[in-house]
Amino acid sequence: MKRVYRKSQPHEQMYVVINKHGEVYAGMIQGDLQWSYDWSQAKPLYKNNTERLCEVGEYELIKEEEII
Numbered sequence: 001m002k003r004v005y006r007k008s009q010p011h012e013q014m015y016v017v018i019n020k021h022g023e024v025y026a027g028m029i030q031g032d033l034q035w036s037y038d039w040s041q042a043k044p045l046y047k048n049n050t051e052r053l054c055e056v057g058e059y060e061l062i063k064e065e066e067i068i
Contacts, residue, residue: 014044015061025053029055030062 016039017025024034024042033053036042044064045053053059 014064016042
């Protein structure tokens with residue numbers, strides 16, 4: 001009997017959120033957004049997870065592989 005494998009879906013593009021001061025989004029601590037000038041601490045997010053962040057202020061999205 002031959003096994004049939006399903007192909008996995010390709011991963012969605014991930015983005016890094018950057019504010020107007022050049023800081024990257026580095027996560028949340030106790031409900032507060034954390035920003036860092038150290039871009040290696042950036043937390044990549046899927047596009048649909050960045051919508052709330054971008055509504056609050058002036059932010060820019062950059063593809064994850066562009067900053068590596």
